[in-house]
Amino acid sequence: MAFPHDGKKMKKGETLNPNGRPKKLPALDLIMANVMGQEKDGITAAEAIIMKLREQAAKGDIRAAQLLLDRAYGKAKQDIDITTQGGKVTVPTIIFTKNEDRSQ
DSSP states (O other): OOOTTTTOOOOTTOOSOTTOSOOOOOOHHHHHHHHHHOEETTEEHHHHHHHHHHHHHHTTOHHHHHHHHHHHHOOOOOOEEEEETTEEEEEOOOOOOTTSOOOO
8 A cells, every 4th residue: 555545646745644643542551540549438449349249249140240250260261162074173272371381
């Protein structure tokens, strides 16, 4: 895509982006940390959200329970099943640890 403007060559000083580079987005991680750390009645926003999720999970909300468990213990490992030519082949999940040599 050398010439996206109908094959005409650009003149010296001409630009295809007159507005320039878009403004940098704010540091969302810092904003989230600030918002989630705000306290009301001695409880942070993050704690209030987790307590509400726990309350909903205790009432039988499966999505709330799943979210809490996934965040606390990680998602369950799953095998990947591939069907080829009518035959089923199971591909095991490979988990690397920090101490394993990956060069082989």
